[in-house]
Amino acid sequence: MKQLNIFQNLTFWVLLSIILGVLLGHFAPDFVLLKVLNSKFTYNLLGAELSFGPTLSEVLSGVFISLVKLFINPIIFLTISLGIVNMGNLKKVGRVGGKALLYFEVVTTIALLIGLAVSTLIEPGIGVIRDDIAGGDISKFTQRAAGFSWMGFLKENFTVQVLGFSIFFGVFLNYVKGKAKMIAGMQQASHWVFKGLKIVMYLAPLGALGGMAFTIGKFGIHSLVPLAKLMLTVYVTMGIFVFVVLGFIMRSCGERIWSFLGYIKHELLVVLGTSSSEAALPSLIHKLEKMGCSKSVVGLVVPAGYSFNLDGTSIYLSMATLFLAQVYGVHLSWEQMLTIVGILMVTSKGAAGVTGSGFVVLASTLSALQVIPVEGLALLLGVDRFMSEARAITNFIGNGVATVWIAKHEGEFDSEQSTN
Secondary structure, three states, X not given: OHHHHHHOOHHHHHHHHHHHHHHHHHHOHHHHOOEOOOOOEEEEEOOEEEEEOOEHHHHHHXXXXXXXXXXXXXXXXXXXXXXHHHHOOHHHXXXXXXXXXHHHHHHHHHHHHHHHHHHHHHOOOOOOOHHHOOOOOOHHHHHHHHOOOHHHHHHHOHHHHHHHHHHHHHHHHOOOOOHHHHHHXXXXXXXXXXXXXXXXXXXXXXXXXXXXXXXXXXHOHHHHOOXXXXXXXXXXXXXXXXXXXXXXXXXXOOOOHHHHHHHOHHHHHHHHHHOOHHHHHHHHHHHHHHHOEOHHHHHHHHHHHHHHOOHHHHHHHHHHHHHHHHHOOOOOOHHHHHHHHHHHHHHHHHOOOOOOHHHHHHHHHHHHHOOOOHHHHHHHHHHHHHHHHHHHHHHHHHHHHHHHHHHHHOOOEOOOOOOO
């Protein structure tokens, strides 16, 4: 009976798929990179970009992630709108939202400082020979960095638009006389959306298999050697942030980080296999509600955190900046390091929801400093995918911890309901 339960566990199949993807990518790269489409498929539907490449591995991972993306915006809209209506008190809505934004700014700033501190201490860029690293074309990132604007970011990021509209609609519902029928219909829609998502999640093993196989097959494990120190430093730093900083935050509200990670282990494996926190975002919302966090807090904090609470991305951006400075032998003063923190505190908020935006933000930061060659980005292109898992997982955990912390401090956490 125990063996049967293991094989019926989706987490087991996702983990197995990740391992199989690594093996296939290493030993059979020609197979996983076999073209099954003539060109890359990209289509925008309701703000969700459906995109997958021509190779077999890209199709497997792309189809799964694209299907999940279809659910993200409807879930955000339904969860936030219903949450605000159920909360009833609009002053409380404003207080929770303000507390969330303050939390995001403080914690992401801590993440930036930790990234700078570890990079300064370990110096992963010292001794790296630029000629040993295969570069890449960074023109598309530098061009977008030059034209970056907050108006453009808001125009491209449909999730932020849905977030804003959902808040407005939730407030509007409070003043509608016949809102009972509308709320009942939205609750029914929410039930079916989550039911549909549960079916799609059965494809998670295929998504994880395709994502890992493509990464290893295209870049190869050998490509990690020149930048192994940087990768190890990034992963260690992410670990320090999760278990020390986020661990302290969880303890401060009576929870344990290890227990929480165990509770969302399936979602973490999905993020690991697909290198995308989007792939498990709707499932995180459901898990946090099941854990005991109120729907209203979850609906406000998680979607906002997806765009403004990028702990892992903040760590990576600060570390990548110092890494390139060390590679090029550029000495940065403390004043310049504080300038980096100040720049990234603003620009890092634009690193969500838009493909390649992390590199765009990094290019913007280097351009603003004007002391580190922007061309150095080419050194990071080959291994960026290998570090994106760490960024996505840290962002994902950070948003979950933020929601639990805010729910606890707002008295919006039902301990008896918790399954943690």
